[in-house]
Amino acid sequence: xxxNHEFFMRRAIELAQSGIDKNxxxxxxxxxxxxxxxxxxxxxxxxxxxxxxxxxxxTAIRRACKELDTFQLDDCxxxxxxxxxxxxxxxxxxxxxxxxxxxxxRIDAAAVDFDDQFIYDELEKAxxxxxxxxxxxxxxxxxxxxxxxxxxxxxxxx
Amino acid sequence: xxxNHEFFMRRAIELAQSGIDKNxxxxxxxxxxxxxxxxxxxxxxxxxxxxxxxxxxxTAIRRACKELDTFQLDDCxxxxxxxxxxxxxxxxxxxxxxxxxxxxxRIDAAAVDFDDQFIYDELEKAxxxxxxxxxxxxxxxxxxxxxxxxxxxxxxxx
Numbered sequence: 001x002x003x004n005h006e007f008f009m010r011r012a013i014e015l016a017q018s019g020i021d022k023n024x025x026x027x028x029x030x031x032x033x034x035x036x037x038x039x040x041x042x043x044x045x046x047x048x049x050x051x052x053x054x055x056x057x058x059t060a061i062r063r064a065c066k067e068l069d070t071f072q073l074d075d076c077x078x079x080x081x082x083x084x085x086x087x088x089x090x091x092x093x094x095x096x097x098x099x100x101x102x103x104x105x106r107i108d109a110a111a112v113d114f115d116d117q118f119i120y121d122e123l124e125k126a127x128x129x130x131x132x133x134x135x136x137x138x139x140x141x142x143x144x145x146x147x148x149x150x151x152x153x154x155x156x157x158x
Numbered sequence: 159x160x161x162n163h164e165f166f167m168r169r170a171i172e173l174a175q176s177g178i179d180k181n182x183x184x185x186x187x188x189x190x191x192x193x194x195x196x197x198x199x200x201x202x203x204x205x206x207x208x209x210x211x212x213x214x215x216x217t218a219i220r221r222a223c224k225e226l227d228t229f230q231l232d233d234c235x236x237x238x239x240x241x242x243x244x245x246x247x248x249x250x251x252x253x254x255x256x257x258x259x260x261x262x263x264r265i266d267a268a269a270v271d272f273d274d275q276f277i278y279d280e281l282e283k284a285x286x287x288x289x290x291x292x293x294x295x296x297x298x299x300x301x302x303x304x305x306x307x308x309x310x311x312x313x314x315x316x
Contacts, residue, residue: 009296016303020310027307047314051220052229052252058211071210081300083292086281087248092290093277094210094245099291103300112304113315119251123244123281132250133257134241138167142239142261145174146270149185152178156205157271 008033008079009101011041015056016081019043026114030056030080032064032073032097039076040064056080057088061095071158073097082109085116086123094158166191166237167259169199173214174239177201184272188214188238190222190231190255197234198222214238215246219253229316231255240267243274244281252316 008031015029025044032040042059046052057080065071076097082104084092092100106116127134149155166189173187183202190198200217204210215238223229234255240262242250250258264274285292307313 005293005295010299013296013300013303016300017306020303020307020313023312023314025314026316027303046229046252046316050223050227050229052223052231052316053211053216053220053249062209062211065208065210069208071204071208073210081303083285085248085252087245087252089281090243090245090248090277091211093280094204094243097290099293101293101295103294103296104304105294105297108297108301108304112308119248120281122251123247123278127241132255135163135257135259136261136263137163137259138171138261139263139266141168142171142174143266145171145178145185145239146262146266148175149178150270154181155178156181156183158184158204158210 004036005079005101008038008077009081009103011038012056012079012081013103015041015043019045019056022048024048025054027112028056028080028082030060030078032060032076032078034064034068034073034076039067053087055085055088057084058091061091065095071095077101082106083116085109085114086119162194163237163259166196166235167239167261169196170214170237170239171261173199173201177203177214180206182206183212185270186214186238186240188218188236190218190234190236192222192226192231192234197225211245213243213246215242216249219249223253229253235259240264241274243267243272244277 040063045054198221203212
């Protein structure tokens with residue numbers, strides 16, 4: 001079993017290298033496995049697709065969900081060549097795979113100038129202290145829409 | 159100026175309602191503005207597109223970047239009907255708009271069963287204490303790929 005995990009992680013690392021070779025984006029790869037089979041794989045595509053959300057993990061999650069025709073990755077395992085950034089970590093919690101394997105970590109990423117720690121720090125700050133200003137207006141007009149959702153009979157929760 | 163902010167936020171809230179009406183996904187909308195004009199808008203599309211990352215903010219960011227043909231939202235303002243979840247907050251930091259306006263907050267979202275706080279809490283936990291297991295393997299095989307990135311002459315940073 002441990003050999004399988006290494007097999008899939010090696011594929012994620014191989015994807016990271018292929019993304020570099022193709023000038024697709026940053027040096028990161030990810031693979032999603034269900035029932036012992038790869039159902040989706042991706043490398044970072046931020047700069048080649050002009051999509052700042054096209055990290056390897058987010059892209060692999062999107063592809064796996066398309067493949068499974070669902071928005072939940074039940075019983076899936078994600079292998080990523082590097083510890084997920086906060087965006088990808090959030091995506092993982094929304095997609096809910098059963099486990100995640102990673103190889104490099106945020107310190108390794110920072111050593112090649114991907115400063116995830118800055119974003120982790122920003123998330124923990126009070127909203128009025130962040131580097132990007134977050135300003136609140138019109139709460140009273142947004143709440144009725146939430147109430148409409150709450151009262152909706154045929155809603156699909158996620 | 160403050161009137162303009164309210165105008166764009168009302169559009170974000172209107173998008174949130176239209177997403178509910180169309181059964182597209184959760185009750186959230188977002189608008190991205192540059193030079194006083196809307197360049198992208200979106201509502202949540204998680205359940206209708208089977209994409210757990212298709213939150214209003216992520217979707218609006220992707221569309222705005224397509225529109226501007228870039229992966230950076232310089233001088234743009236994001237209006238979102240609700241405080242961004244950690245995934246969207248991460249996406250915002252990668253896209254780097256100049257400011258963000260929000261209406262509802264994470265407490266309002268929790269009141270209609272969107273528990274962003276759970277994810278915020280998970281992000282702050284040590285990696286070995288998370289609800290989704292995060293396990294580290296093969297660091298020694300991932301690092302050479304990072305080194306290849308570091309040494310790459312023609313890389314496009316982001």
